[in-house]
Amino acid sequence: xxxxxxxxxxxxxxxxxxxxxxxxxxxxxxxxxxxxxxxxxxxxxxxxxxxxxxxxxxxxxxxxxxxxxxxxxxxxxxxxxxxxxxxxxxxxxxxxxxxxxxxxxxxxxxxxxxxxxxxxxxxxxxxxxxxxxxxxxxxxxxxxxxxxxxxxxxxxxxxxxxxxxxxxxxxxxxxxxxxxxxxxxxxxxxxxxxxxxxxxxxxxxxxxxxxxxxxxxxxxxxxxxxxxxxxxxxxxxxxxxxxxxxxxxxxxxxxxxxxxxxxxxxxxxxxxxxxxxxxxxxxxxxxxxxxxxxxxxxxxxxxxxxxxxxxxxxxxxxxxxxxxxxxxxxxxxxxxxxxxxxxxxxxxxxxxxxxxxxxxxxxxxxxxxxxxxxxxxxxxxxxxxxxxxxxxxxxxxxxxxxxxxxxxxxxxxxxxxxxxxxxxxxxxxxxxxxxxxxxxxxxxxxxxxxxxxxxxxxxxxxxxxxxxxxxxxxxxxxxxxxxxxxxxxxxxxxxxxxxxxxxxxxxxxxxxxxxxxxxxxxxxxxxxxxxxxxxxxxxxxxxxxxxxxxxxxxxxxxxxxxxxxxxxxxxxxxxxxxxxxxxxxxxxxxxxxxxxxxxxxxxxxxxxxxxxxxxxxxxxxxxxxxxxxxxxxxxxxxxxxxxxxxxxxxxxxxxx
Numbered sequence: 001x002x003x004x005x006x007x008x009x010x011x012x013x014x015x016x017x018x019x020x021x022x023x024x025x026x027x028x029x030x031x032x033x034x035x036x037x038x039x040x041x042x043x044x045x046x047x048x049x050x051x052x053x054x055x056x057x058x059x060x061x062x063x064x065x066x067x068x069x070x071x072x073x074x075x076x077x078x079x080x081x082x083x084x085x086x087x088x089x090x091x092x093x094x095x096x097x098x099x100x101x102x103x104x105x106x107x108x109x110x111x112x113x114x115x116x117x118x119x120x121x122x123x124x125x126x127x128x129x130x131x132x133x134x135x136x137x138x139x140x141x142x143x144x145x146x147x148x149x150x151x152x153x154x155x156x157x158x159x160x161x162x163x164x165x166x167x168x169x170x171x172x173x174x175x176x177x178x179x180x181x182x183x184x185x186x187x188x189x190x191x192x193x194x195x196x197x198x199x200x201x202x203x204x205x206x207x208x209x210x211x212x213x214x215x216x217x218x219x220x221x222x223x224x225x226x227x228x229x230x231x232x233x234x235x236x237x238x239x240x241x242x243x244x245x246x247x248x249x250x251x252x253x254x255x256x257x258x259x260x261x262x263x264x265x266x267x268x269x270x271x272x273x274x275x276x277x278x279x280x281x282x283x284x285x286x287x288x289x290x291x292x293x294x295x296x297x298x299x300x301x302x303x304x305x306x307x308x309x310x311x312x313x314x315x316x317x318x319x320x321x322x323x324x325x326x327x328x329x330x331x332x333x334x335x336x337x338x339x340x341x342x343x344x345x346x347x348x349x350x351x352x353x354x355x356x357x358x359x360x361x362x363x364x365x366x367x368x369x370x371x372x373x374x375x376x377x378x379x380x381x382x383x384x385x386x387x388x389x390x391x392x393x394x395x396x397x398x399x400x401x402x403x404x405x406x407x408x409x410x411x412x413x414x415x416x417x418x419x420x421x422x423x424x425x426x427x428x429x430x431x432x433x434x435x436x437x438x439x440x441x442x443x444x445x446x447x448x449x450x451x452x453x454x455x456x457x458x459x460x461x462x463x464x465x466x467x468x469x470x471x472x473x474x475x476x477x478x479x480x481x482x483x484x485x486x487x488x489x490x491x492x493x494x495x496x497x498x499x500x501x502x503x504x505x506x507x508x509x510x511x512x513x514x515x516x517x518x519x520x521x522x523x524x525x526x527x528x529x530x531x532x533x534x535x536x537x538x539x540x541x542x543x544x545x546x547x548x549x550x551x552x553x554x555x556x557x558x559x560x561x562x563x564x565x566x567x568x569x570x571x572x573x574x575x576x577x578x579x580x581x582x583x584x585x586x587x588x589x590x591x592x593x594x595x596x597x598x599x600x601x602x603x604x605x606x607x608x609x610x611x612x613x614x615x616x617x618x619x620x621x622x623x624x625x626x627x628x629x630x631x632x633x634x635x636x637x638x639x640x641x642x643x644x645x646x647x648x649x650x651x652x653x654x655x656x
Contacts, residue, residue: 019284022394023319023354026285030295031323033281039300042162042330043254045182050173055226056183057330058163064156064176067149072112076144079125079133080104080116083141095135096128103133112145119144152176162330164226187227187328189321190249190256191215194270195308196236198260214259214313217380218306221317225325227255237261243273250277250298255324257317258294260308270294270305278303286394288355289377290315309377315356336408339388339416341370344423344464345451346401349392358386359407360447362421362466365610369421369464370407371449387411387419387447402462415445420616423449424456424468425537426565427603428586429500429633433620436629441619450564452535457488460608466616467607469499471537475544480602482649493609496649499624500603503585503638504541506596507573514579516596519545522556522580529558530569530578538566541601542582567591585638600640604648621645 021029034040045059074080085102089095097103104113112119118139126134151172152158158172159165165173165183173181198212199205212234219229230253235245242261249256261270271283271294278298285293290312294305302324306316326333341361349355359370370390374382388407392398399405409416420437422430426448434446448469451459456468474483485494506516514527519542522529532539546553553559558578563569567590569581574591588595611617623629624645633639 019282020286020291020352021282021284022286026282026295027319027323030281030320031327033279033297034302034324034327037297037300039297039302040324040327043185043187043328046185047180047182050170050179050181053165053173053181053183054167054170056165056186057226058159058161058165059182059184059330060161062158062173062176062178062181064152064154064158064178066152066177067154068152068175068177069146069148069150070154072148073146074106074108074110074112074119074144075146076119076121077107078105078120078122078144080106080110080113080119081135081139082116083118083139083143086118086120086135086137086139089135089138091136097133097135099127099131099133117141117145162332164331184328184330187255187325188230188253189222189227189325190230190232190253191218191222192232192235192242192245192249192256192258194235194237194242194258194261198234200234214308214310217310218257218259218313218317218321221314222321222325225322226329226331227325237269239269239273242269243276246270246273246298246303247277250301250303254301254328255321256298256301256303257321258303258305259313261305271296274298274303274305286353287315287319288350288353289375290319290356291353293320295320307377310380311358311383312377314383336410337413338406338408339368339413340404341368341388341407342464343390343399343401343403343405344369344371344449344459344462346398347372347390347392348398349396351397352394354394355392357390357392358382359388359390360385360421360449361387361407361409361411361416362419362447363417364421364466365463367463368416370405371423371447371451371464373449383410387416415443418443419445419447420467420620421447421449421465422456422467422469422605423451423459423465424470424606425453425603426450426567427469427499427502428566428584428590428636429639430469432629432632433623436623436626436632437619440623440626444615444619446620452533452539452564453537454484454488454535454540457484457606460494460606461489461492463608466611466614467605467620469603470606471502471601471603473537473541473544473601481604481606485606485649485651489606493651494649495607495609495612495647495651497605497607497621497624498602498643498646498648499605500633500644501600501640501642502603503595503597503599504538504582504601505585505588505598507570507581507583507588508579508594508596509573509576510592510594512594512596516580519549520551522546523551527557528577528579529556530561530563530572530581531559532569532582533562533564536564537601538582541599545598586636589637595638602648609651 158176193212193215197210199209215231222229235242258270261268274296280296282295293316296303306313358373388409430448437446453470453472459465460468470481472484566583566587569583570587570591572578585595630641
């Protein structure tokens with residue numbers, strides 16, 4: 001086959017978007033088609049030991065073979081009696097019973113002796129001798145007795161069909177006399193990672209390689225949802241190879257998930273293959289992220305193609321793979337817990353799609369605050385750090401700051417309520433602070449949102465954070481932070497605590513090929529700069545020096561390119577998309593870059609007085625004074641913790 005023939009074949013296999021179907025319509029259409037084909041009926045049952053049945057789903061009701069208890073049992077330590085023998089007993093007319101004749105010593109759980117219908121607690125019995133017991137209070141019939149079948153009666157249903165078995169269910173079934181049980185077979189889900197660029201974890205990487213981890217993430221989700229994943233080897237971008245792999249997976253599993261190749265690129269073959277082998281019901285759903293999902297059927301089995309971006313892959317799995325598994329497993333559909341929260345800042349969302357936005361959550365005063373984090377489909381860490389998911393519906397353009405929203409939770413509510421919320425400037429040490437907080441105070445956590453120093457102070461003014469990280473240089477006085485507190489937080493009592501001093505400077509590639517030495521060099525020919533976002537203290541520092549040097553921002557190529565963290569700036573330089581950025585030494589060291597110092601700055605924590613005596617702050621202060629924490633931060637390079645934990649300013653009083 002000539003190169004031209006191969007090109008024609010590739011182009012004829014190329015995907016196009018068939019749909020941009022609204023989410024609700026997609027669910028109705030796809031699952032309606034699967035039900036029509038009987039493609040998601042609960043799977044047949046299999047008999048397994050009850051000991052192994054935790055987390056499985058019953059295929060039929062489970063009925064008790066025996067009663068529990070299967071005899072009348074003593075519920076107390078004491079003596080078993082016939083209640084009629086004690087009716088006249090009182091303090092003035094005690095009744096004497098003969099041990100072994102009409103009074104029998106029993107322990108908790110012992111069978112009730114014949115002729116007895118009550119138990120008197122041992123504490124209420126006075127033994128006159130080994131043979132006689134004095135009773136001064138009448139016993140009621142069946143007191144302190146567990147009658148036969150009190151818990152379970154033989155033939156009674158213990159659990160219904162399609163019931164997800166919990167630890168207590170296992171106990172009840174065993175108590176009912178069963179050792180084996182009929183449960184639904186676990187659906188088998190084949191996961192096919194595709195892409196010539198993919199390599200297995202641990203491989204030596206070259207430019208363009210992507211570590212294949214999506215199949216592990218999807219496989220973990222599949223296990224959580226009650227199915228057995230089978231991860232296939234990576235399939236390169238080859239139409240015949242992928243077709244053969246999908247066909248084989250259909251024979252070997254109940255559900256097939258093809259990861260990547262679902263879009264409309266020249267090597268995105270999944271849609272064409274599913275159509276050739278079976279039926280494409282939907283290709284393209286009006287959601288963000290995850291639009292180019294393929295929902296198909298091959299040989300009456302669901303075959304789902306999901307995008308390669310990790311956040312899209314997780315979302316599509318939640319929306320479409322999970323309900324397929326639950327239906328096949330016979331389990332009831334599950335939905336995560338939700339919480340009402342107030343949005344910390346305005347959120348603009350495109351109309352015409354349902355957007356799923358990751359948010360951080362924290363309880364500040366009497367409000368739960370939700371702060372949106374990265375919305376990129378490729379940012380897996382946004383899922384790791386997220387506390388919940390906000391759905392922005394298709395007919396809305398977003399939400400206003402302060403608007404009440406509903407968030408589906410990814411973490412337990414108790415953990416959210418025990419979260420200290422810090423909004424403001426980014427610093428690498430905050431991650432270490434969060435780690436030590438969890439280690440030293442289990443159950444407590446730190447939520448950090450990077451919106452810049454000014455954004456942090458504005459969040460304090462709106463009562464949306466417990467504290468803000470700031471490093472704002474006053475150009476007139478050369479002092480850090482205090483003047484901004486006075487200007488932006490008038491009337492709000494604030495305590496300013498030093499976290500650290502740090503080196504700010506130019507982050508450049510190894511060898512500093514552009515010979516960056518000063519701020520004037522940023523305006524040099526062909527020098528590509530990467531900036532921080534508006535409101536960041538680092539951006540204010542840059543602007544201060546540019547003005548001193550008489551340099552207009554538009555003379556700096558890349559001035560308008562914004563990143564939200566020092567690590568993102570360092571990554572841009574390391575990746576070659578920028579020649580220089582302004583940031584901290586720790587970020588340069590982390591990515592093995594060179595660093596040209598500019599200044600040492602003071603990084604403080606602004607804490608409203610109302611939170612000063614709360615556990616949100618006291619635990620942080622204790623961690624900040626931990627010598628292990630200090631050594632961990634100093635080991636990053638470019639930090640001095642000589643004043644860590646010291647109060648440098650309190651409203652109305654300059655401490656330092």
